Amino acid sequence: MSNKFTRREFLGTTLAASLAVGATPAISGRFSPERASAGLNPRLRESLRAAMDEIIPAGDGMPAASQAGGLEYLERVSRQEPHIGADLEQALHALERLTESRFHAGVASVTSSQRVEILTALETQSSEVFAKLRDHVYEAYYTQPKIWQIIGYDFYPTNESGPHMKPFDESVLSNVRKMPRLYREVR
Helix, strand or coil: CCCCCCHHHHHHHHHHHHHCCCCCCCCCCCCCHHHHHCCCCHHHHHHHHHHHHHHCCCECCECCCCCCCHHHHHHHHHHHCHHHHHHHHHHHHHHHHHHHHHHCCCHHHCCHHHHHHHHHHHHHHCHHHHHHHHHHHHHHHHCCHHHHHHHCCCCCCCCCCCCCCCCCCHHHHHHHHHCCCCCCCCC
């Protein structure tokens, strides 16, 4: 059995795990919002890039999370929202500790399969910390206009009118109207 997940399997697994109830975080730590607002040091920045690209790797014509601008997005948002910076810092320090204890290296310098192993270990040991990291990465990815264009999403600001629906075409019902009734009249 291979340790290599497809994007669909990884996303399905992480979604299912995020819905699990009663998981107790095994990895804890308090990080000050003041430190988080200063930004990530270069080592943690590279760890974040590596983790992001394992959570959302490139494939099927889609860019990896960092290629879509997710890293820059998270850095900007974490400076504006200190609690997000603290969430990221907590997850990244936990990933660094796990990677160092298992592979005697940093997150960015281990192989892709080893990063998946570390992310899986973080998810198992501290589902809350992992879920925050995963959710921030998803937000960073799916709020990028580049991604919207690829997936065919049209953004309509809430302060403007949205898309206008085409008038209904009655001819689309012609085949349905030719079918016999699939119900019984009740009197």
